[in-house]
Amino acid sequence: MNAFKFEVIHQSKKSRARVGKIHTPHGIIETPNFVPVGTNATLKAVDSNILDDINLIFCNTYHLILQPGVDVIKQAGGLHTFMNRQRPIITDSGGFQVFSLIYGGVANELKSKGTKKHDTGVLKISEEGVLFRSYRDGSKILLTAESSISAQKALGADIIVSFDELPPYHMPANKLKHSLDRTHRWEKRSLDAHLQNRNNQALYAVIHGGLDLELRKKSCTFLSELPFDGYAIGGSLGKTREEMFELLRFVMPLVPGDKPNHLLGIGDLQSIPECVPLGIDTMDSSHPTRAARHGLLFTKQGQKRAVLSGHATTFRPIEDDCTCYTCQHYTLAYLCHLFKAHELTAFTLATIHNLHFMNNLMADYRRRILNDEI
Amino acid sequence: MNAFKFEVIHQSKKSRARVGKIHTPHGIIETPNFVPVGTNATLKAVDSNILDDINLIFCNTYHLILQPGVDVIKQAGGLHTFMNRQRPIITDSGGFQVFSLIYGGVANELKSKGTKKHDTGVLKISEEGVLFRSYRDGSKILLTAESSISAQKALGADIIVSFDELPPYHMPANKLKHSLDRTHRWEKRSLDAHLQNRNNQALYAVIHGGLDLELRKKSCTFLSELPFDGYAIGGSLGKTREEMFELLRFVMPLVPGDKPNHLLGIGDLQSIPECVPLGIDTMDSSHPTRAARHGLLFTKQGQKRAVLSGHATTFRPIEDDCTCYTCQHYTLAYLCHLFKAHELTAFTLATIHNLHFMNNLMADYRRRILNDEI
Numbered sequence: 126m127n128a129f130k131f132e133v134i135h136q137s138k139k140s141r142a143r144v145g146k147i148h149t150p151h152g153i154i155e156t157p158n159f160v161p162v163g164t165n166a167t168l169k170a171v172d173s174n175i176l177d178d179i180n181l182i183f184c185n186t187y188h189l190i191l192q193p194g195v196d197v198i199k200q201a202g203g204l205h206t207f208m209n210r211q212r213p214i215i216t217d218s219g220g221f222q223v224f225s226l227i228y229g230g231v232a233n234e235l236k237s238k239g240t241k242k243h244d245t246g247v248l249k250i251s252e253e254g255v256l257f258r259s260y261r262d263g264s265k266i267l268l269t270a271e272s273s274i275s276a277q278k279a280l281g282a283d284i285i286v287s288f289d290e291l292p293p294y295h296m297p298a299n300k301l302k303h304s305l306d307r308t309h310r311w312e313k314r315s316l317d318a319h320l321q322n323r324n325n326q327a328l329y330a331v332i333h334g335g336l337d338l339e340l341r342k343k344s345c346t347f348l349s350e351l352p353f354d355g356y357a358i359g360g361s362l363g364k365t366r367e368e369m370f371e372l373l374r375f376v377m378p379l380v381p382g383d384k385p386n387h388l389l390g391i392g393d394l395q396s397i398p399e400c401v402p403l404g405i406d407t408m409d410s411s412h413p414t415r416a417a418r419h420g421l422l423f424t425k426q427g428q429k430r431a432v433l434s435g436h437a438t439t440f441r442p443i444e445d446d447c448t449c450y451t452c453q454h455y456t457l458a459y460l461c462h463l464f465k466a467h468e469l470t471a472f473t474l475a476t477i478h479n480l481h482f483m484n485n486l487m488a489d490y491r492r493r494i495l496n497d498e499i
Numbered sequence: 500m501n502a503f504k505f506e507v508i509h510q511s512k513k514s515r516a517r518v519g520k521i522h523t524p525h526g527i528i529e530t531p532n533f534v535p536v537g538t539n540a541t542l543k544a545v546d547s548n549i550l551d552d553i554n555l556i557f558c559n560t561y562h563l564i565l566q567p568g569v570d571v572i573k574q575a576g577g578l579h580t581f582m583n584r585q586r587p588i589i590t591d592s593g594g595f596q597v598f599s600l601i602y603g604g605v606a607n608e609l610k611s612k613g614t615k616k617h618d619t620g621v622l623k624i625s626e627e628g629v630l631f632r633s634y635r636d637g638s639k640i641l642l643t644a645e646s647s648i649s650a651q652k653a654l655g656a657d658i659i660v661s662f663d664e665l666p667p668y669h670m671p672a673n674k675l676k677h678s679l680d681r682t683h684r685w686e687k688r689s690l691d692a693h694l695q696n697r698n699n700q701a702l703y704a705v706i707h708g709g710l711d712l713e714l715r716k717k718s719c720t721f722l723s724e725l726p727f728d729g730y731a732i733g734g735s736l737g738k739t740r741e742e743m744f745e746l747l748r749f750v751m752p753l754v755p756g757d758k759p760n761h762l763l764g765i766g767d768l769q770s771i772p773e774c775v776p777l778g779i780d781t782m783d784s785s786h787p788t789r790a791a792r793h794g795l796l797f798t799k800q801g802q803k804r805a806v807l808s809g810h811a812t813t814f815r816p817i818e819d820d821c822t823c824y825t826c827q828h829y830t831l832a833y834l835c836h837l838f839k840a841h842e843l844t845a846f847t848l849a850t851i852h853n854l855h856f857m858n859n860l861m862a863d864y865r866r867r868i869l870n871d872e873i
Contacts, residue, residue, distance in 0.1 A: 165840040166833075172844050174828055193811055193836040201814050201832060209828050437567055440575050454548055454583050458575060459540075462567040466539040470546050472843055 129283070129327040129354055131385045138497045141377060141404035142490075147355075147385050149213040149283035150325050151205060154180045156385065157401050157490055159392050159483040160215065160409035164188050166198070166208040168480070169414050170472040173210040175450070178484050181213045181284075183409040186276055187222035190268075191261050195279045203281030215284040215409075218273040218315070218331075221359070221389070223247060223255050224291035252307065254288070270314035278324050284387075286357055287315035289331045294361040301335050308333050309347050316351055327354035329387060335361045336368065338375050345379035355385040362391070370399045377403045392483075394423065401490050402499055413483050417475035420464045422457075423482040429457075431475060436461040449481035450474075503657070503701040503728055505759045512871045515751060515778035516864075521729075521759050523587045523657035524699050525579060528554045530759065531775050531864055533766050533857040534589065534783035538562050540572070540582040542854070543788050544846040547584040549824070552858050555587045555658075557783040560650055561596035564642075565635050569653045577655030589658040589783075592647040592689070592705075595733070595763070597621060597629050598665035626681065628662070644688035652698050658761075660731055661689035663705045668735040675709050682707050683721050690725055701728035703761060709735045710742065712749050719753035730754050731761040744773045751777045766857075768797065775864050776873055787857050791849035794838045796831075797856040803831075805849060810835040823855035824848075 130148040137143060147154040161168055163182045166189060184204060189195065201207035204214055226245040249256040254269030270288040277285035288311045292304040312330050319328040330353040334340030348356065358376060362369040369391070380386050385406045392410025400408060413423060420431035422443050429443065430436075442452035443460065451460070451474040463471035493499045504522040511517060521528040535542055537556045540563060558578060563569065575581035578588055600619040623630040628643030644662040651659035662685045666678040686704050693702040704727040708714030722730065732750060736743040743765070754760050759780045766784025774782060787797065794805035796817050803817065804810075816826035817834065825834070825848040837845035867873045 165837070165842055167837060167840075167842050167844045170843040170847075172828070172848060188840070192840050193832070197811055197832065197836070200812055201830070207830075207833055207836075209833070437571055438574055454546070456575070456581075458567070458571065459581055459583070462539070462571070462581075463541060466541075466562070466566050468539050468541050469544040469843060469846060470541045473544075473847065474546060 128325050131355070131383070133383075135495050137402075137494045137499055140402035140499055142402045142494045142499045143404055143406075144491045144494045145385065145406060147213075147284075147406070149327070151211055151213045151283050152180075154213050154407065155488075155491060156406040157494075158407050158487045159397070159413075160387075160407050161414055161480055161483070162409055162411040163208075164411075165192070166204060168476065170418060170469070170476045171480075173208050175477060176480055177212075179212065179480060180484075181215060181407065182210070184214055184216050184280070184282065185219070185222060186216045186273065186280065187219035187268075189216075189280060190219060190266065190276055191259050195276045198281075199279040203279075205281065213284070214282040215286070215387070215407075216277050216280050216282040217286045217389070218288040219268050219276065220255070220273065220289050221291050223257050223268055226257065228291075228293045250290075252310075254311075270311045271318045274315050274318040274328075278322060278326070281324070282326065284327045284329060284355065285319070286329050287312040287331055287353070289333060289359060292333070292335055292360065294335070294364065296335065298337060301337060302340060305333050305340050305344060309344070312348065313351065316353060320352075329353060329355040329357045329385075331357045331359040331389070332376065332380065333360040336363055336372060338372075341372070341376050342379055345376065349379075349381050353384070355387065356380050357387040357389050359389045366396060366399070369396070370403075373400065373403050373405075377405070380404075394428070394486075397486070397490075401494070413479040414476050417479040418472045420471070420475065421479075422460070422475055423479045431457070431460045431464045431471070433461070443478055444482075447478065447481065449478050451478040451481075502699050505729070505757070507757075509869050511776075511868045511873055514776035514873055516776045516868045516873045517778055517780075518865045518868045519759065519780060521587075521658075521780070523701070525585055525587045525657055526554075528587050528781065529862075529865060530780040531868075532781050532861045533771070533787075534761075534781050535788055535854055535857070536783055536785040537582075538785075539566070540578060542850065544792060544843070544850045545854075547582050549851060550854055551586075553586065553854060554858075555589060555781065556584070558588055558590050558654070558656065559593070559596060560590045560647065560654065561593035561642075563590075563654060564593060564640065564650055565633050569650045572655075573653040577653075579655065587658070588656040589660070589703075589761070589781075590651050590654050590656040591660045591763070592662040593642050593650065594629070594647065594663050595665050597631050597642055600631065602665075602667045624664075626684075628685075644685045645692045648689050648692040648702075652696060652700070655698070656700065658701045658703060658729065659693070660703050661686040661705055661727070663707060663733060666707070666709055666734065668709070668738065670709065672711060675711060675714060679707050679714050679718060683718070686722065687725065690727060694726075703727060703729040703731045703759075705731045705733040705763070706750065706754065707734040710737055710746060712746075715746070715750050716753055719750065723753075723755050727758070729759040729761065731763050733763045736765070740769060740773070743770070744777075747774065747777050747779075751779070754778075768802070771860070771864075775868070787853040788850050791853040792846045794845070794849065795853075796834070796849055797853045805831070805834045805838045805845070807835070817852055821852065821855065823852050825852040825855075 128150040135144045145156040273288040330348040388408040392408040439457040502524040519530040647662040704722040762782040766782040813831040
């Protein structure tokens, strides 16, 4: 029996937006939803139990392979037990981070015009996979479709992701085509490895093709025909938000509608209003938690800096009607003070608020979709 | 009516150790007890509400004067409201930190053999008080008995402390005598300022005299005759723990027994077993919280490093029978991982454990004193 099931509760009459439920062994993920990033098996600055209302969190296989190592987490009884979180978890394949080593993060990659960095730790890319050197202990690690799936089986997240190649934004068309073909072969191998031992997990494919619409279409067609449990949208999504929205407007109608989908690495406040009407079910981003640690607080009136002269004496919550732990217990004046005094509690309290804000924001989207307002 | 009251519940038959209760407007402090340091109106890495079982915390007036400023906290309705902690709080006079600017911290001061540092920010010491420059905005601040008490009235802690001079360890005998006399004049002025407006607060004197037993005796005699609500032991306590214990063995019998006493800045695991039998009621230290942030976990078998090769797979709590939040939810393996991954949650979880350990330790001391075992 597969504990994984997706139901579309309501398809908006106004757009492609839909409200759904993803059933997993660790509970239901209501969609559309935002997925915070807990790279190292913890959300940064908050422990696993503080935020009970978070539906799904995203952990990074690459980081967990290097520290504490997959074997440790397997011995612990899996990621849920290790981090003591009995709610749904999604892990990625590790590929994104390894390929990021070559070209730098998304921002650097766009700026670099495709030049590779030196001393990236990546030793060899072949049909087999990627050989790289651990920055922690210098050991060589071969990441392949099979080893990524095997690692993700050991981690035991509810949703796991196929191994793919991450071509940089500036890759020439012919190279991009070859990269896509290889990614498809890797994804098929990932699926084969997964099907040998479902382990009560769901496997998502990753749709690639960069900004080439024909390749995106090809990717959707190829992957749709394989029995993946869901579809993630990955690869380069363009230099600007507008480029991404245009791409998604093209791609989303080609993504199987009866399966859940996930937009990889996007979840900022500017993108969500455009992505939800396109039918995105889940989307992850480290933006709300990172913004929190930089003292950027989310409010219905936009982002608010914690440290601002007027806030030193604002003896009210960040938002008057916010029901989060931080707003129920502390004032903006106190948060402003904690940030100015460089106190770690500032990070915790701001993170709690921003994630609660995201939760409410997405609940509001679901409500509006149910009313066909979106 | 004064909400402040001290009762000795039991005087040990075996030593000077005693169990008592300090009644304050924000509840009862059971003694002997350990007092964690929350310098900037927060315990580091944990928010005010997580540790409900902490009886008393220590905030630093010097830091709060500089950030957010006394006026801000006064406007907030006082420290309790500002940091949303409805439990007892003690503040110091600010003098210790200002004088530390001159000679460095305790460790540096001992090493320096009394040489003053340059560019300390301290501009002038006079009979009036200390003029220093704020490291935050360069403004000049005059700290006097009256301004310290006034600041502490505005902060509104349950227990406040007289303004004193902190003579360095290496001060020559004749200078130490003059310093003590001035400190006594400052403390008397602090008391006068306090008595003009009790504000439902208790004022502790600070017994000085360095390592000179005659001066210590003189200080006890002088201060005992004044209507302070309690007596703190301050100033240089020696270079080694043994020197401190010897000094305390001399001083403690001279401290008024019907008032609560407090040992300033001492509360490490090595000192407590010696101090409790001498009749110390409360003692503060940043050691347990700082140790936690350095990955040193307190256990009944001594301090344990979170990061140790064997701990990567120790899928048990830090201590099997510990009832703290951290031990109830997470394993040592997980903590070890969080420290290795430089995750902020490591600091929070380790701090919660160490403070819970201190609480239990002191509860155990109280139990043993009640049984005349100590």
